[in-house]
Amino acid sequence: MSVGDGPAPSPPLLALKGVCRDFSCGGEAVRVLSDIDLGIDAGEMVAIVGPSGSGKSTLMNILGCLDHPSGGDYRVAGQPTRALGADELARLRREHFGFIFQRYHLLADLSALANTEMPAIYAGVPAPQRRRQAMALLARLGLGDRMGHRPSQLSGGQQQRVGIARALINGGGIILADEPTGALDSHHGAEVMKLLSELNAGGHTVIIVTHDMRVAEHARRVVEISDGRIVADRRRAGPAGPAAVHGPTAGAAPPDSWRGRWERLREASTMALLAMRAHRLRTLLTMMGIVIGIASVVSVAALGEGSRQKVAREMGELGTNTLEIYPGQEIGAGPSAGSARLTPEDADALALEPYVDSVAPTVGAAVPLRYAGIKAHTQVNGVGEQYFRVKGMRIAEGRAFSRESVRRYAQEAVIDQRTGIKLFGQDGAPVGKVILLGGVPVRVVGVVKDGLDLSTGPDSLNVWLPYTAVQGRLAGSAALQSIGLRMRDTAPPEDAKAAVARLLRQRQGGLDFHTSNNDALRETVTSTNGALNLLITSIALISLLVGGIGVMNIMLVSVSERTREIGIRMAVGARQGDILRQFLIESVLVCLIGGVLGIALSFGVGHFFNNANRQFSMVFSAGAIAAAFATCTVVGVLFGFVPARNAARLNPVEALARES
Numbered sequence: 001m002s003v004g005d006g007p008a009p010s011p012p013l014l015a016l017k018g019v020c021r022d023f024s025c026g027g028e029a030v031r032v033l034s035d036i037d038l039g040i041d042a043g044e045m046v047a048i049v050g051p052s053g054s055g056k057s058t059l060m061n062i063l064g065c066l067d068h069p070s071g072g073d074y075r076v077a078g079q080p081t082r083a084l085g086a087d088e089l090a091r092l093r094r095e096h097f098g099f100i101f102q103r104y105h106l107l108a109d110l111s112a113l114a115n116t117e118m119p120a121i122y123a124g125v126p127a128p129q130r131r132r133q134a135m136a137l138l139a140r141l142g143l144g145d146r147m148g149h150r151p152s153q154l155s156g157g158q159q160q161r162v163g164i165a166r167a168l169i170n171g172g173g174i175i176l177a178d179e180p181t182g183a184l185d186s187h188h189g190a191e192v193m194k195l196l197s198e199l200n201a202g203g204h205t206v207i208i209v210t211h212d213m214r215v216a217e218h219a220r221r222v223v224e225i226s227d228g229r230i231v232a233d234r235r236r237a238g239p240a241g242p243a244a245v246h247g248p249t250a251g252a253a254p255p256d257s258w259r260g261r262w263e264r265l266r267e268a269s270t271m272a273l274l275a276m277r278a279h280r281l282r283t284l285l286t287m288m289g290i291v292i293g294i295a296s297v298v299s300v301a302a303l304g305e306g307s308r309q310k311v312a313r314e315m316g317e318l319g320t321n322t323l324e325i326y327p328g329q330e331i332g333a334g335p336s337a338g339s340a341r342l343t344p345e346d347a348d349a350l351a352l353e354p355y356v357d358s359v360a361p362t363v364g365a366a367v368p369l370r371y372a373g374i375k376a377h378t379q380v381n382g383v384g385e386q387y388f389r390v391k392g393m394r395i396a397e398g399r400a401f402s403r404e405s406v407r408r409y410a411q412e413a414v415i416d417q418r419t420g421i422k423l424f425g426q427d428g429a430p431v432g433k434v435i436l437l438g439g440v441p442v443r444v445v446g447v448v449k450d451g452l453d454l455s456t457g458p459d460s461l462n463v464w465l466p467y468t469a470v471q472g473r474l475a476g477s478a479a480l481q482s483i484g485l486r487m488r489d490t491a492p493p494e495d496a497k498a499a500v501a502r503l504l505r506q507r508q509g510g511l512d513f514h515t516s517n518n519d520a521l522r523e524t525v526t527s528t529n530g531a532l533n534l535l536i537t538s539i540a541l542i543s544l545l546v547g548g549i550g551v552m553n554i555m556l557v558s559v560s561e562r563t564r565e566i567g568i569r570m571a572v573g574a575r576q577g578d579i580l581r582q583f584l585i586e587s588v589l590v591c592l593i594g595g596v597l598g599i600a601l602s603f604g605v606g607h608f609f610n611n612a613n614r615q616f617s618m619v620f621s622a623g624a625i626a627a628a629f630a631t632c633t634v635v636g637v638l639f640g641f642v643p644a645r646n647a648a649r650l651n652p653v654e655a656l657a658r659e660s
């Protein structure tokens, strides 16, 4: 077939025109390739030969889209590559090229099978299909019984055959082999060359870089390069192989489909776990920062919640939603002359209001108390039968007096525990005893627990009688000192207060009373809680910051240790995003596992604490634990991002050249 009488020649599969490559070396540009014009057709087997340092590998990296030329034009299957970004070059590598390296460049943590499968993951081939293909390829290359072996368990020749299988899994239309026999003895070298010739005969385009003329003899075309220039391009006569097209593997999911993404995410997670397993102790030590951080935060939050619930319980007993009504316009004013006073009828009217839970009319008298020769000065309080409910007091012994007692002016008394001890001693049973109040005999019917109530100081002795009895028999006045109200919990305190004011104004024709409630106490407790929360938050931030910096540090180490792995993944077509995700997942996993251990540690602490301490307990809320997990994820992403981005931005050629 002579030139001229066939159809017009189609453009070559790979076409370089005026390609040069400069490296800056100490600020100086060194030209490594100059003015390369080369066309390689589909189905060719080309050997690129030349002395060491002549630029063969540099040319190969440009051919394989691992590197950009500094000048000139390079087209793959007619497509110019000049303007392509990192991910588009990665796509070209996935779809067209299979790389075979002198030092095999297999991933040490993965089996032969997993190494072979790897490029197919980035191409979006579903797992079962890619496993089948990898097994078939390895079997074809005589490694059927070595699929589960790690690279370290394989001979050099076997490793190189795994490398060939990996180059073929995505189709490997163009096989680029840089010194493929360089690390092999002559027997295994010959074996590899035979394989490459067979592949070429099967339709693959094969480009071999070598400095060994005996290796080059396998090729029908030999391109000789010296000092960055092509100095010879010889073709041997002989039948050309069938130029079959080996495109991307059929059945590959579009890489951006959810399925492709899921496969790649799974690969990234698997690799993250493998990396963590390979450095178990280091990973564990890195996690300790997060473990301690999360454990302390969750424990302190649980302590805070426990104490908050305890205080809330006590506040509930005390009655936060209570109101005390006093006559007179302000504290200490007393009832103004001629104005109405608070009366038992006012109390009865208030009791009928829908927002009122209970009402306690109160009168007071300072009367000496006597029992069997013991004298004491006590505050005698005349109160309604609902007083104990209004104040949230609890009966320790006996009972409170009843509505009937109030109606009958009954001479019945409820005392507090302090008064009981003062009069009757530690073991005296106060209930049923008769005491004298200003000469009036009164029977003790109940004892209330000493509580938190701020209106009765811790050193005062208190006795409560029906207010009718105090009015009629001790004080001699029908006016009330105050009315205590307990609002229903559903009533907003401000609304209830306004309604009380309205009602009293109506009844008395003027606003001649003032009120007080427990707001101040509530505010104190709330602001204490606020301060505690601030403390917890700052502990959380500091400990997680320290833990996060530890994670970041170890991720930077991890990236630099695995630079070559990153280069290999990029060579077989991993996108920048794939690399980014792999390292982000690793740092998030470190943080999440650290978080789980931290929460477990905190539960352990809580268990011991709650067994040892009856006063109040650590309360772990689901919200706090969810927040802990969310925090771990955020810390992992935040502190893993810079290392992961560094990894994703690595230059594939430089990464591959790294010794690690």
Ligand code: ADP
Pocket: 023, 024, 025, 032, 050, 051, 052, 053, 054, 055, 056, 057, 058, 059
């Ligand atoms: P070969 O593969 O033919 O032995 P290379 O293509 O690896 O040669 O290198 C050709 C020349 O380019 C060498 O002199 C080498 O020092 C130089 N070179 C290669 N890569 C770089 C780089 N990243 N920076 C600077 N010089 C480089």
Ligand code: MG
Pocket: 056, 057, 058
């Ligand atoms: Mg080289």
